[in-house]
Amino acid sequence: MKRGELLGSLEYIILLALMRLGDNAHGMIVRREIEERIGRNISIGAVYATLERLEAKGYVSSFTGEPTPERGGRAKRLFRVEAAGKRALQTSEQTIRSMTVGIKDRWGTA
Amino acid sequence: MRRCSPPAFACWFLESVLPNPYREAVLGDLIEEYKLRIESTSRFTASRWFWSQTCRSVPSIVWSSIRSGNWLISMSIAMGVYIFMGTLKFAADLMLSKLFSSQQMTHVILPPIVFLTTTAIGGCAAARLRRGATTFLALMVMITVAILIDLKVCSVAVPWWYQFGFLALGPLAVVVTPTLFERLKQRGTVT
Numbered sequence: 001m002k003r004g005e006l007l008g009s010l011e012y013i014i015l016l017a018l019m020r021l022g023d024n025a026h027g028m029i030v031r032r033e034i035e036e037r038i039g040r041n042i043s044i045g046a047v048y049a050t051l052e053r054l055e056a057k058g059y060v061s062s063f064t065g066e067p068t069p070e071r072g073g074r075a076k077r078l079f080r081v082e083a084a085g086k087r088a089l090q091t092s093e094q095t096i097r098s099m100t101v102g103i104k105d106r107w108g109t110a
Numbered sequence: 111m112r113r114c115s116p117p118a119f120a121c122w123f124l125e126s127v128l129p130n131p132y133r134e135a136v137l138g139d140l141i142e143e144y145k146l147r148i149e150s151t152s153r154f155t156a157s158r159w160f161w162s163q164t165c166r167s168v169p170s171i172v173w174s175s176i177r178s179g180n181w182l183i184s185m186s187i188a189m190g191v192y193i194f195m196g197t198l199k200f201a202a203d204l205m206l207s208k209l210f211s212s213q214q215m216t217h218v219i220l221p222p223i224v225f226l227t228t229t230a231i232g233g234c235a236a237a238r239l240r241r242g243a244t245t246f247l248a249l250m251v252m253i254t255v256a257i258l259i260d261l262k263v264c265s266v267a268v269p270w271w272y273q274f275g276f277l278a279l280g281p282l283a284v285v286v287t288p289t290l291f292e293r294l295k296q297r298g299t300v301t
Contacts, residue, residue, distance in 0.1 A: 028139035044139055045167025048132050049174035056178065067138075070145060074138030 007092045011059075013038070014050050015081060015089055018060065023080040026065070027051065030079075051079055059085030116144040117157050120164045126285050127168055129175045129184070129242040136167060175242065187239045188246035195232035199224060218268060222275065229280045230287040237288030244288060248281035255280050 007015065017033045018025055025033075027047045035041055054060045065076035081089075124137055140163055147156040175181055202224045210220070229251055236243040255277045 026139060027135060028143050031139075032143075043166035043170060044136055044163055045132075045170040048136055048167075049170045052132075052174055052178070064134075070142050071138035072141040074134045074141065076138060077135035 006095060007088055008050075010042070010046065010050050011054055012089070012092055013040075014047065015054065015059065015085055018079060018081050019086075019089070024065075024078040025080075026076045026078050048077075054085065055079075057084070057088075058082060059088050116141055116160050120161055122289055124164055124168070125289060126241075127245060128171055132171050132175075133241065136171070140164070181242070181246075184240050184242035185246050187243040188236055188250060191232050191236045191239070191243065191247055192250050194235065195228050198231065199228045202228065218272075222272075222279075225276060226279060226283050229283040233284035233287045234291055236284070237292075244285055248284040251280040251284055252277065 013034055014030060017030045017037075021029060021033055027044055030051075031042060031044055031047045034047075051060060051062070055062055059082060060079050061082050062077050062079045065078050067073050067075045121137065121141075124140070125133060128136060140160060144156055144160050147159060203221075206220050206224065232247060232251075233244055236247045259273045259277065
């Protein structure tokens with residue numbers, strides 16, 4: 001496995017949230033999904049900074065939506081997971097699985 | 111009807127600080143969520159949430175922008191505008207010193223006017239070229255004024271608040287003028 005193929009924890013969580021939400025999810029929806037599912041209150045800035053990093057790696061792509069009055073006339077930036085992103089998710093998941101084989105019971109008793 | 115516009119200062123702060131690719135998306139998302147929250151909670155709670163998101167978002171976005179190298183372009187633009195501002199101020203000072211002979215006029219009354227005008231022009235120019243450049247420009251102006259105060263370049267005796275006025279109002283003019291100008295433009299008062 002090449003170095004850099006493994007996702008960081010926030011990258012992993014955000015990619016999973018994007019997978020759950022399907023195509024055309026924007027930052028605030030991703031933030032809300034993470035808050036609802038794992039109770040982690042992350043800032044919208046951290047979400048966008050991570051999405052930007054994922055886009056630079058080619059794991060997600062983005063496009064600009066239409067401006068709406070609810071958003072003060074500002075356009076949404078919508079994201080979708082690309083094939084490379086799906087592969088990165090698989091690799092990370094397999095790595096975690098391989099590393100946890102046989103040791104799960106150890107932290108269960110802590 | 112409940113007033114549902116988010117804290118104006120927080121919006122202005124985000125608009126001034128966030129680099130171009132993030133500004134529209136982050137501000138739009140925050141405004142949308144704020145409007146949803148104000149329906150279910152109090153205005154105070156929603157505003158507090160907006161402020162907390164603002165304060166927590168800026169460091170991560172600015173850091174990400176620095177890491178991706180965007181800051182280098184912004185800094186280069188700020189440097190260019192800074193040189194332009196310096197040239198403009200030098201030319202204005204030279205012209206005014208020829209027009210007015212009174213030392214009080216050329217050393218005390220006119221300098222703040224020239225300084226604020228050039229910093230405001232510089233701020234607008236930087237914002238027009240690249241929004242993030244205004245932050246760097248404001249920082250450069252602040253450092254320059256601080257150095258000049260330390261070097262005691264003012265040949266006429268002036269009170270302390272006069273010099274510190276330059277230190278506070280200079281960077282403020284760089285950051286605030288483009289935003290004010292943009293708002294006026296949006297309202298259609300400037301054509």
